[in-house]
Amino acid sequence: MSEAAPSAAAIKEFTRPPSLLGKSVTGRYITVAFMVLLLVLPLVAWFTGNTFYLDFSTRIICLSFAAVSLNLILGFGGMISFGHAAFIGIGAYMVGIPAYHGYESGWLHFPLAMGVSALFALVTGAVCLRTKGVYFIMITMAFAQMAYYLFLSLEEYGGDDGLTIYNRSVLNIIDIENKVVLFLLAYAALATGIYAVYRIVNSRFGMVVRGCQSNEARMKALGYNTYAYRLTAYVIAGAMCGLAGALLGNFQSFISPDMMGWTRSGELMFMVILGGTGTLFGPVLGAVAFLVIEEILSAFTTYWALPFGILLILSVLFIKGGLSGLIHRGLKHG
Amino acid sequence: MADTLLAVRNLKKSFGGVNATDDVSIEVERGELHAVIGPNGAGKTTLIAQLSGDLAPDSGKVLLDGKDITSVPTHRRSHFGMARSFQITSVFMNMSVIANVSLAVQSHDGTSFRFWQPACTEERLRRPAMDILDKVGLADRAGTIASAMSHGERRQLELAMALATKPRFLLLDEPMAGMGVEESAAMVGILKGLKGDKTILLVEHDMDAVFALADRISVLVYGRVIATGKPAEIRRNKAVRDAYLGED
Ligand SMILES: Nc1ncnc2c1ncn2[C@@H]1O[C@H](COP(=O)(O)OP(=O)(O)OP(=O)(O)O)[C@@H](O)[C@H]1O
Ligand SMILES: [Mg+2]
Numbered sequence A: 001m002s003e004a005a006p007s008a009a010a011i012k013e014f015t016r017p018p019s020l021l022g023k024s025v026t027g028r029y030i031t032v033a034f035m036v037l038l039l040v041l042p043l044v045a046w047f048t049g050n051t052f053y054l055d056f057s058t059r060i061i062c063l064s065f066a067a068v069s070l071n072l073i074l075g076f077g078g079m080i081s082f083g084h085a086a087f088i089g090i091g092a093y094m095v096g097i098p099a100y101h102g103y104e105s106g107w108l109h110f111p112l113a114m115g116v117s118a119l120f121a122l123v124t125g126a127v128c129l130r131t132k133g134v135y136f137i138m139i140t141m142a143f144a145q146m147a148y149y150l151f152l153s154l155e156e157y158g159g160d161d162g163l164t165i166y167n168r169s170v171l172n173i174i175d176i177e178n179k180v181v182l183f184l185l186a187y188a189a190l191a192t193g194i195y196a197v198y199r200i201v202n203s204r205f206g207m208v209v210r211g212c213q214s215n216e217a218r219m220k221a222l223g224y225n226t227y228a229y230r231l232t233a234y235v236i237a238g239a240m241c242g243l244a245g246a247l248l249g250n251f252q253s254f255i256s257p258d259m260m261g262w263t264r265s266g267e268l269m270f271m272v273i274l275g276g277t278g279t280l281f282g283p284v285l286g287a288v289a290f291l292v293i294e295e296i297l298s299a300f301t302t303y304w305a306l307p308f309g310i311l312l313i314l315s316v317l318f319i320k321g322g323l324s325g326l327i328h329r330g331l332k333h334g
Numbered sequence B: 001m002a003d004t005l006l007a008v009r010n011l012k013k014s015f016g017g018v019n020a021t022d023d024v025s026i027e028v029e030r031g032e033l034h035a036v037i038g039p040n041g042a043g044k045t046t047l048i049a050q051l052s053g054d055l056a057p058d059s060g061k062v063l064l065d066g067k068d069i070t071s072v073p074t075h076r077r078s079h080f081g082m083a084r085s086f087q088i089t090s091v092f093m094n095m096s097v098i099a100n101v102s103l104a105v106q107s108h109d110g111t112s113f114r115f116w117q118p119a120c121t122e123e124r125l126r127r128p129a130m131d132i133l134d135k136v137g138l139a140d141r142a143g144t145i146a147s148a149m150s151h152g153e154r155r156q157l158e159l160a161m162a163l164a165t166k167p168r169f170l171l172l173d174e175p176m177a178g179m180g181v182e183e184s185a186a187m188v189g190i191l192k193g194l195k196g197d198k199t200i201l202l203v204e205h206d207m208d209a210v211f212a213l214a215d216r217i218s219v220l221v222y223g224r225v226i227a228t229g230k231p232a233e234i235r236r237n238k239a240v241r242d243a244y245l246g247e248d
Helices: A008-015 A025-047 A051-074 A085-100 A106-128 A133-152 A179-202 A204-221 A226-252 A262-275 A282-300 A305-318 A322-333 B044-052 B074-079 B097-107 B123-136 B151-164 B181-194 B207-213 B231-236 B238-243
Strands: B004-015 B018-029 B033-037 B059-064 B082-085 B169-173 B199-203 B216-221 B224-229
Touching: A025 A051, A025 A179, A025 A282, A025 A322, A051 A085, A051 A179, A051 A226, A051 A262, A051 A282, A085 A106, A085 A133, A085 A226, A085 A262, A106 A133, A106 A226, A133 A262, A179 A204, A179 A226, A204 A226, A204 B074, A204 B097, A262 A282, A262 A305, A262 A322, A282 A305, A282 A322, B004 B044, B004 B199, B018 B033, B018 B044, B018 B059, B018 B199, B018 B216, B018 B224, B033 B044, B033 B207, B044 B082, B044 B169, B044 B199, B074 B082, B082 B151, B097 B123, B097 B151, B123 B151, B123 B181, B151 B169, B151 B181, B181 B199, B181 B207, B207 B231, B216 B231, B216 B238, B224 B231, B224 B238, B231 B238
Parallel strands: B033 B199, B033 B216, B082 B169, B169 B199
Antiparallel strands: B004 B018, B004 B059, B216 B224
């Protein structure tokens, strides 16, 4: 029926899996350089005696990982969750609570953190995903607040005073009491997480989730049980974030329900949007920018929260596609 | 001969005070192209939405192959062989044309709970998708992002996606809406090619197309079927002429 032959190049473009590092060559260099710096700078700082930067970077990496997991549902699935920090808290407590009872094995902590987070995601997601739009945002937040108050009420584990983790998770192959080792473990987890998201969003499953973001009614008409696919994505993201929380808990050595307050969820959302939703490395970029700016502003003034909030809102409103989008456009025109 | 594929029995749906579907009963024979015509707001889209499962009727029944599917969810109806196209173009705007169709093919190619291998390199998705694009005349646009296509091309894509689920029964809601003369003619050609092979329920305002294509026509006015019959009978029908055809 068509006269013109299919344009081979255009189809090849489609049938080549999208590269992990993006299309443009310069963009790839920037991404690699960014990730290398994120690994090397803290180590250099540590070797030269600046432990603060190693600690700061470990926190950045853990929260980047959490942001990457949120991006899987928010950026690729259109599920605007305002309760993602709940998984950070659950993950952290799945280290703290067993440790409190004398169970210190990481082989218990990390699977438990992911498992319980996945379960929480399954149960709450099953309800949340029955709703749309603003209702979804509100109900994810409500469930996270429920988790917050649940841990607040656990007097045994410190309630709102929090819980100290005296010894980090014991892994018999590596010793994460060592700060550098913990940093490297967190970095490896982040890198693995980004790669996993890359594979997932380009898989059949990922195409379905992205289709639901784009046009759910059409997906249903095509025969997809969209609810089941979206719920599965929600559970995967929850489990990933649980792992991020377990790492963060290990790093902080002190955990409290504050880790899962709604403001924390808001911060995660900001990181994702600031960095660029629906991009692979954007959330990392967003987390780095967010935490660095927060650190700098708080050093200048005690009233940093207000200017910071204004800065964030302006950047979200005016930088289309977040920082990744900004860099992308810079490369195109520059 | 009553080889009925789809039977609609006393279907009712009202929005507030508006009876959008008012005791509608229609039978569509296997292999038939059954057109539904009627003025704006007659309830054609509302009817299609109830047949596809997007909208639950207040009362009445929808039977497919004698099986009651009234409360079967949309996605399962697709696996019973039903597919719909939307009056308001409903494609994945941020995806390439071939990705749009591949996603439609994928839905009927086993489970999509596959998390690791890239979907876009899969020949078993790409090849059928290309075949369908060829059929609707979009093969040369395979790599284009849907949002960059013209309205008419998106209408073709809309049909391609419905076809990619290999339906036996197609619900088409104004496939020619907003198309130019040439594009409409091409669409009529495509639908002629599908006739007989697929059972089709076609909603369309373009009367030339309807009378050229339809085996039978039902006329819907204010949610009621006021007449059903062969094109010639409908043309002669006094009530239809008064209510609808007389207009133009
Ligand atoms: N979701 C809704 N809520 C309230 N009223 C609705 C809804 N959907 C349709 N209606 C009303 O139902 C009636 C039938 O609408 P419908 O869209 O089915 O008409 P149609 O025959 O498809 O018209 P058109 O030819 O303009 O596409 C109209 O009066 C419309 O206003
Ligand atoms: Mg309509």
